[in-house]
């Protein structure tokens with residue numbers, strides 16, 4: 001919990017900070033924000049990430065100093081593991097021998113750290129880093145603010161997803177006061193893609209369809225589409241949300257081919273419809289309105305199973321909203 005994290009920061013000196021491979025804005029923004037906070041407290045700190053940082057985040061303060069490493073190669077008193085479901089997610093060897101501090105806002109997080117601070121009410125880990133900064137008596141510098149704002153804006157879909165709370169907006173306001181220029185951050189994220197994103201979007205949207213209820217939409221992305229569009233990682237960010245622009249569509253299943261009969265799946269929903277529960281049934285996880293999983297098998301068959309499961313969640317969500325069901329069955 002937070003008090004343990006404050007205490008260990010006060011008692012230790014050399015920190016590593018890592019997040020998942022192919023970090024999103026929350027993973028890398030929170031890591032860099034924490035790094036700036038630790039340095040401002042006079043500690044030694046560095047961010048270690050396996051692989052490249054996506055272009056949208058390369059201009060964040062401190063991004064140029066992030067080290068791309070395969071295994072832990074320096075002595076640390078503790079390593080913060082940000083926004084990871086388990087200790088394998090960073091893709092860095094040797095973490096299991098370290099004193100690790102798991103900081104996450106996914107309720108499904110395994111408590112894999114030596115210390116675990118999980119706050120599923122936080123919109124982003126970035127919000128937690130801001131709280132940590134306040135709890136430890138740090139000053140919110142412009143560097144911390146820019147990194148943490150990036151975390152908030154990406155994880156809340158520019159403050160429009162249901163995880164956006166009064167606290168999120170209050171934190172965002174404080175970050176702007178500390179020097180963040182919201183339009184600059186938004187432009188770095190949303191208006192900074194290569195043309196391959198548009199080409200990939202055209203092809204993926206060509207596959208869009210709805211189930212017979214019109215409530216559940218689905219999208220497919222083949223390996224060939226990636227190849228012919230020249231897509232790079234991140235080009236498909238947000239595609240899963242596009243069908244939700246339709247009033248009657250309440251959930252979307254987006255399947256991406258990653259190998260022969262292998263797929264990554266993103267699930268999104270509106271309102272009370274809980275796709276995290278659906279993802280968990282298939283071995284994945286996430287949040288109520290945004291979840292994911294990996295699945296193997298015949299494409300048509302697996303897509304049917306997923307759509308069916310999501311439709312059950314939609315029907316259940318609608319029944320609850322109508323007041324027809326008051327006791328939750330185990331699956332939802």
Ligand code: 5GP
Nearest residue numbers: 085266267284285286287290291292293294
């Ligand atoms: P995305 O669809 O953007 O990949 O993921 C949406 C959410 O679901 C994220 O919060 C992510 O952490 C979670 N998620 C995606 N894939 C998996 C998975 O395979 N396992 C678990 N536990 N969570 C996942």
Ligand code: MN
Nearest residue numbers: 026124125155
């Ligand atoms: Mn997050």
